[in-house]
Amino acid sequence: MTPLFTDNGNDIDIADVRKLTDLVKQRYGYDFKDYAMSSFRRRIKRVLELYKLKSVDKLIAILDSNTDFFEEFISEITVNVTEMFRDPTFWKILKEQIIPNILLSHDKISIWHAGCSSGEEVYSMSIVLQEMGILDKARIVATDLDTAIIKKAQSGTYSMKNMDVNRKNYQRYMGVHSLDDYFKEVNGEAVMDKALMQNVSFRRHDLVQGAVFSKFDLVLCRNVMIYFNQTLQNNVLNRLHESLFKYGYLAIGSKESLIWCEIANKFIVVNNEEKIYKKIKD
Amino acid sequence: MNFNLPDNKYKAIVIGGSAGSFQLVTRILATVSKDFALPIFLCLHRLKHVRNGFVEALCIKSNKPVVEPYDKEPIKRGMVYLAPANYHLCIELGNTIALSSEDLVNNSRPAIDHTFETAAYVYKDKLIGILLSGANKDGALGMKKIKEAGGLTVVQSPEDSLINAMPSAAIAATNIDYVMPIDGIIDFLIELDRSYKMANI
Missing domain, CATH: 1.10.155 (Chemotaxis Receptor Methyltransferase Cher; domain 1)
Incomplete structure (x- = not known):
């Protein structure tokens, strides 16, 4: 390096x-x-x-x-540093509260990873859904600005060195299996199980200028907007808000906040520690 | 010791530390008065995955509130900001704090170099950088940047440090203004506090 x-x-x-x-x-x-x-x-x-x-x-x-x-x-x-199950408690809340809540009123769940980088978060999500037995009910879209990083995400190939952190995070999340059940070691690299990606579509999308392209029950945009100034954060948040169904959920990074954003009044805080918000107004 | 402290010149203090610095920071926060004027940014090496407990531990003896800021949080006078777990803390233009999840630097996130470098860029000669005990070279480059921007540099003397690698690296990297034991650093902060209060009378 x-x-x-x-x-x-x-x-x-x-x-x-x-x-x-x-x-x-x-x-x-x-x-x-x-x-x-x-x-x-x-x-x-x-x-x-x-x-x-x-x-x-x-x-x-x-x-x-x-x-x-x-x-x-x-x-x-662009910054492409990420981990599987970053903030393990966040993933636990998703599994125990947020996703079950969405499924109370829907048969299916649609999820957007906005700024998916090398895909660690997308695999984390698929593992959560798989362990909940609902992966087949999910439609997942993962987007990034950077075409090369999307290819890497699609290949699901990570250095074994990084898997140490990922394993520890998975254990802290209290997954039901071992993270090793979801990848094979090939030539010193971890290759993720392709079956996890069955309902995932990757596409290039520019959060800064791209138009709203669909609506989702859950949007994850964690530690992406920290690289933007407040003007741009406000613009992007407007687009994320538009991309959510009413009563859909938005997840941002644990040290990001909507407090200073114009759009804050259209959301309520569902979990302040993990920064999960719910859209309550169109 | 006499310190050369031009009236009201400085606008912020950055403090970096690693192994062996926690007690020192606790002492510093118990020393600076409740109405100490300058914002203080603390970048202390910490476990990446432990989000809770650190700021609470620092608050116990502190005269001032210590917070882990959110991204783009406006900087307020007299506040103490602690770099959160697993984020770099940077000073952004427009009087705000920016967090970053970029690569580890010197094996650490938060990295002292990032906090110091961005603070030096924003505050220029109006910044005081203090580097305490620690086990690697993080902060050395940051101290160099503070010095180059005209800021004031203070390093805990290696003999007084529990682990002297960090102070020694900074002393090797640039010409430090004050190399002092922690007692001297405490005196320095008391003097700084007094000079601000005098200037405001």
Whole structure:
């Protein structure tokens, strides 16, 4: 792995960030203007170090002339760090309260993983549903901005090193089996059981600019909006709200909050510790 | 010891610590007065999967409320913010806190370097960075950034630290303004508190 914070001494200033986001918007249509500056500057710095570029201007020049490079840029600039069963208590609440509640009034359950990254959360969800015996009742859509990471999610192949954390999380969630029942070790990598993905469709979707494409009973968007500024958080939340059926549930990260968002009054808090909200107004 | 503290210059304090720092932070929070003006950001290495208990333990002896902030929480004067488990705590433009779930840094999330670097970027020469006992080199680069931005750097002296790797790494990385035992750091904070109160009279 590349060291994240090798210091090249160059600080990236806001003017450089603006030049970069303008070029990307104009050339490729993606809008990073309202990403949170503290992490976005760090991501840019990371890209410069990874490709041994001396300045943001060099990066802009490459992006301008080499369209093939753009996919790589997207993969590196977005944050793709995740775990299976991150916050085990969250998954326990889903299993014991939220999903049973949805099924009280519905035969089927529709779920959207907004910003699914490498798919760990999608597999976690499928395992929960499988262990509840209702995987066949679920329709799951998993989306991300980054095409390469969606391919990785679809392949369900993870380094064995990461499985230690995933196993521990699964144990803390108190799953009924062992996480090892859901993957095979192949050439030093964990390959997830494909049967878990039977009702999952992966697609590329841009949360920042993409239109509402369907309605769901449960939307998970955990630790995705932390990379956005408040303006963008409000915009995206409006879209997530629109993508929920009335009385559907929204789950965000444990240290995210709707308190400062305009749309907060259209939700009620169902579980404050795990940050699960319920849409009560259209 | 005399400290050179220009009136009301500083706007925030960041404190980093790891192994051997908990007691020190407890002492610091029991020392700074209830109406201490500056916000304090604490980045202390902690277990990734234990969300509860830490902030409560710090609150017991603290004169001031200690909170684990939410993402984009507005920064308030006089508050103490603790980096939550499994998130990096960063200072965002527009007087807010941003959290991040990016990769571990120096084997840790929260990482002191991220807190210090982003604070230095936002507060520039109006920041005080304090680095305490700890077992790796996290915070050294952050201290360098604070120094380069013109901020004030304070490190617990290695001889006084239970585990001296972290203070030593910072001292090697940059020219630290004050290298002091914890008693000196406490005196420094009392003096800082007094200078703010004097300036407000």
